[in-house]
Amino acid sequence: MDVCIECKKPNSLLMDESEGTIVCTLCGRVNVIKIIDDTAEWRNFQDDEGEDPRRVGMPNNDLLGDKGIGTTISDSSLKRWGQRSQFSSLDSALLKTFIEIETVCNSLALPASISEKSKKLFKNIYVKKLTKGKSHMGVVCACIFITCRKMNNKCPVYDIARECSIDKAKLYKSYLLVREHTIDVFPLSSAQKLACEYAEKLNFSEEKVKKVHKIIEELVEYKSYKEKDEVLAILGVFLVGALVRGVCHTEKYTEISGVKEDVIVTNYRDVFVKRYKIMQNLATSWELANMPNI
Numbered sequence: 001m002d003v004c005i006e007c008k009k010p011n012s013l014l015m016d017e018s019e020g021t022i023v024c025t026l027c028g029r030v031n032v033i034k035i036i037d038d039t040a041e042w043r044n045f046q047d048d049e050g051e052d053p054r055r056v057g058m059p060n061n062d063l064l065g066d067k068g069i070g071t072t073i074s075d076s077s078l079k080r081w082g083q084r085s086q087f088s089s090l091d092s093a094l095l096k097t098f099i100e101i102e103t104v105c106n107s108l109a110l111p112a113s114i115s116e117k118s119k120k121l122f123k124n125i126y127v128k129k130l131t132k133g134k135s136h137m138g139v140v141c142a143c144i145f146i147t148c149r150k151m152n153n154k155c156p157v158y159d160i161a162r163e164c165s166i167d168k169a170k171l172y173k174s175y176l177l178v179r180e181h182t183i184d185v186f187p188l189s190s191a192q193k194l195a196c197e198y199a200e201k202l203n204f205s206e207e208k209v210k211k212v213h214k215i216i217e218e219l220v221e222y223k224s225y226k227e228k229d230e231v232l233a234i235l236g237v238f239l240v241g242a243l244v245r246g247v248c249h250t251e252k253y254t255e256i257s258g259v260k261e262d263v264i265v266t267n268y269r270d271v272f273v274k275r276y277k278i279m280q281n282l283a284t285s286w287e288l289a290n291m292p293n294i
Contacts, residue, residue: 004029097122100140104163108155110148118147125181137164138174145171146178149221179214191216194233194257201256202237208244212236214282219271234259235267239279242268243287250294265294 002013006029013031015022022032098119105115121143125131131139141164148155161171192213199209216236234257238250250261271278275288 005031094123094126097126097136097140100137101144104140104144104160107163108159110144110153110155114144114147114151114153117151118143121147121178121182125178128181130177130181134177135166135170135174138166138170139178140164141166141171142174142178145175146182150182179217191220191229191232191236194229195236198234198237198253198256199240202241202252204237204240208240211243211282212240215239215279218278218282230257231259231263231267233257234264235271238264238268239271242291243283268294 003010004012004024004027007024007027009024009026012024012026013022014025015035020033020035021030022035023030101118101122102115105112105118118140122140125139125143141160144164145155145157145160147153148160157171161168164171195212195216196209199212204212213236216232219232219236234253238253241253250264253259253264254261272291272293275291279288
């Protein structure tokens, strides 16, 4: 039975949820203060509720500089961040591009995860001011294409290019730009991490290590090529050594990786036959022509 501690009258207590207190309706004594509201919180997406205390608006957006919480306050409620009239030039340009990416992804029936990763990849490039002088839709198309490949989605590049209304030449130039900056969005694969260890033991420069990573990506994307991580890693290092130095001494590669010499040679020969198709974007025609045939 609820009894007031002041007037001792039963059934006289009333809980004020807005203030978090329990008050006696007879004598006015505040019996309890600072009651914690343990009910579930929820968002209200309607802006016409007046003084409704529920949370209003869209969830935070990590892709924007202020995470989408820089709202304009009206007399009645907080406006949805999507309805703001004041944006920074950076956020305004990014929002327009995000809408374009969503439109293309929806047209191609791509999952939301690819759309979000594509946005992060574009933002990573845009904030570094690398898109100046480049085809805007070309960069958008390249971001979507690379994200699809990184997330094992086989959406044809021609379909993506058609939705973005760009030709193959613009897409190729944008692809070369975007590919250089994927590491901040997509972490290195286990094969690429192993390749870093092998390359360090061989005193490879940073430029050569980047080339190893690109070759491994091309080998993975090549449809018929599937190998274990350690084989893929040492093969990437071995190929860069063959391209740059023009010599192929397999003994030291076997020593640092533990991969058998005949496995390295067999895989190298397979790539050597198809080198113009697999590595055409990673080496000059002179380097490819002078790769040793073992």
